[in-house]
Amino acid sequence: MAVAVQRVTVLGAGSWGTAFAKVLADAGRDVTVWARRAEIAAEIRGEHTNAGYLPGVDLPPRLTATSDPAAALDGAEAVVLAVPSQSLRANLTSWTGLLPPSAILVSLAKGVELGTLKRMSEVISEISGVPDGGVVVVSGPNLAKEIAHGQPAAAVLACADHDRAVAVQQASSTSYFRPYTNTDVVGVELGGACKNVIALSCGMAAGMGFGTNTMATLITRGLAEMARLGTKLGADPLTFAGLAGLGDLVATCSSPLSRNRSFGERLGRGDTLEEAQRAAGGQVAEGVMSCSSIRELASSFGVDMPITDAMHRVCHEGIDPRRVGAELLGREQKHEWS
Numbered sequence: 001m002a003v004a005v006q007r008v009t010v011l012g013a014g015s016w017g018t019a020f021a022k023v024l025a026d027a028g029r030d031v032t033v034w035a036r037r038a039e040i041a042a043e044i045r046g047e048h049t050n051a052g053y054l055p056g057v058d059l060p061p062r063l064t065a066t067s068d069p070a071a072a073l074d075g076a077e078a079v080v081l082a083v084p085s086q087s088l089r090a091n092l093t094s095w096t097g098l099l100p101p102s103a104i105l106v107s108l109a110k111g112v113e114l115g116t117l118k119r120m121s122e123v124i125s126e127i128s129g130v131p132d133g134g135v136v137v138v139s140g141p142n143l144a145k146e147i148a149h150g151q152p153a154a155a156v157l158a159c160a161d162h163d164r165a166v167a168v169q170q171a172s173s174t175s176y177f178r179p180y181t182n183t184d185v186v187g188v189e190l191g192g193a194c195k196n197v198i199a200l201s202c203g204m205a206a207g208m209g210f211g212t213n214t215m216a217t218l219i220t221r222g223l224a225e226m227a228r229l230g231t232k233l234g235a236d237p238l239t240f241a242g243l244a245g246l247g248d249l250v251a252t253c254s255s256p257l258s259r260n261r262s263f264g265e266r267l268g269r270g271d272t273l274e275e276a277q278r279a280a281g282g283q284v285a286e287g288v289m290s291c292s293s294i295r296e297l298a299s300s301f302g303v304d305m306p307i308t309d310a311m312h313r314v315c316h317e318g319i320d321p322r323r324v325g326a327e328l329l330g331r332e333q334k335h336e337w338s
Contacts, residue, residue, distance in 0.1 A: 002166035005104065006030060009076035011095065013040050013065065015053040015144035016108055017082025022148055024080075025060040026174045033065040034072035041065040057148045070098050078104040078168060080138075085111025085120055085193075086289050092127045099128060104164050106136045110192035111286050112293040117300070119189040133160030136168045137185055139192040139244040141251035143258065147177060154178040156244040158188035180243065187235030188244040191226055194294060195249040196287030198222030199260035200311050202253040204321045206261070207268020218307065219253050224337075225305040229294070232301045260287040267314060268321050288315050306331060 006029055010021040013035035025031045035041040044050050044065035048058055066072050073079065079099060083091045088109050099105075105128060109120040118126070121135040140155035147153050157172075157179050159165040165181040172179050182188055198218060205214045226249070227240040239245055252258045263285035266276035277284050291311040298305040310324040 002163045002170065003077075005078045005167050005171040007075055008032075008078045008080060008171065009034065009072050009103075010080040010082050011069070011072065011091070012080075012082030012108075013037075013044065013050060013053070014082065015148075016142065017080070018044070018050045018054055018059070019142075019144040019148040020080060020082065020108060020138070020172075021063055022057070022059055023172050023174055023177045025063040026177075027172055029062075029171050031063045032072050032076070033063065034069050035065055035067050038067040041067040054145060054148045057145075069095055073098045073100065073103075076100050076103050078106055078171065080106040080108060081120075081124065082108045085109040085286060086114060088120060089113065089123050089127060092124060096127060096129075104136060104167060105130055105134070106138060106168055108138050110139065110189075110196060111290045112190075112193050112297055114289060114293045117293055117297045119186070119193070121185055121189060133185065134164065135159065135185075136164050137188050137192075138168075138179075139188045139248060141243060141247040143251055143255055145257050150176045152176050152178075154180060154243055154247070156180050156182050156188055156242065158182040158185045158244070160185060182239065182242075182244070184236045184239045186233050187230045187237075187239030190230045190233065190235060191240055191245040191248060193286075193290050194222070194226040194229065194308070195245075195252045196260045196285065197291045197294060197308050197311050198225070198249060198287075199252040199258055200264035200267075200285065200287040200291065200315075201307050203258075203261040203264020203266075204268035204314070205325070207265040207270075208321060208325070215253065219249055222253075222307050223249055225298075225307055229298050229301070229303045229305060232303050259283070260285040263288065273315060287311065291315060 008024050008029050009032050010017050011034045013033050021031045021033050107120045124135045136159040157165045157168050169179045201218050295308050295312045313319040
């Protein structure tokens with residue numbers, strides 16, 4: 001039977017961390033956000049805004065913030081990890097002694113760790129000591145700004161321990177946010193990681209002036225890549241037809257609110273990686289890093305992921321996007337499902 005969760009800590013005050021904290025508060029939970037920068041914590045606490053990440057959004061009164069991780073985690077019944085995937089290990093290592101032993105750990109991070117090739121729930125389990133399958137993973141078509149403005153959306157909460165997923169589901173259900181549960185953690189996490197890479201490719205195509213046919217082709221062939229890798233790693237193929245697969249892929253590849261798509265668009269227009277990063281306020285899109293780790297993971301299992309490989313070559317080997325586009329179109333002809 002799922003345990004009721006009332007006090008929730010969200011570690012990370014970026015757009016998605018803040019938006020998910022708002023969802024939890026709107027669902028009637030008492031929420032504390034940890035912000036790395038004290039001025040952001042003060043703004044959330046005093047002004048009930050986080051203008052740098054979610055301009056024009058009023059945050060609920062029961063949502064507060066601090067830059068002290070010990071204070072943030074004191075008494076938490078659920079802890080939401082909302083930091084970038086490649087910095088999750090370092091951050092969580094510094095927090096391990098502060099985590100309440102009975103708290104449900106929830107991951108918002110979408111990526112595959114460079115070097116170890118671990119999914120985020122595996123990193124969390126390793127560092128925290130929570131058994132494999134005990135971390136709740138959140139994924140789906142969840143563009144932060146739209147959710148923060150109360151636009152209707154759905155998500156998937158995946159955990160092998162179904163009661164934990166149900167507890168988070170009950171704590172995050174609102175009139176505009178509908179969470180579903182799932183036990184396929186592998187599929188949900190791989191969908192969330194891979195879609196960022198495919199969104200980069202869609203952005204590049206848009207930046208080069210290509211239209212809807214190209215986008216639809218990249219989305220569907222990207223979905224095929226995701227499903228091939230997921231199935232090889234033991235995921236349920238149906239997961240990739242759901243919110244954490246196709247749903248998240250369509251949203252991230254299509255919306256100008258998607259950081260990965262926007263970053264890719266700059267690269268497609270001819271910007272260098274450094275120029276695109278400066279235009280994004282110094283932030284690198286998750287897909288830029290994940291394309292390398294996902295490529296390596298796929299290679300280790302003998303899975304063909306040509307779009308992912310192309311994104312790695314553009315981002316990390318300096319290959320012109322037009323060249324890799326021509327190479328993708330010139331690949332050996334084959335059956336669609338082979």
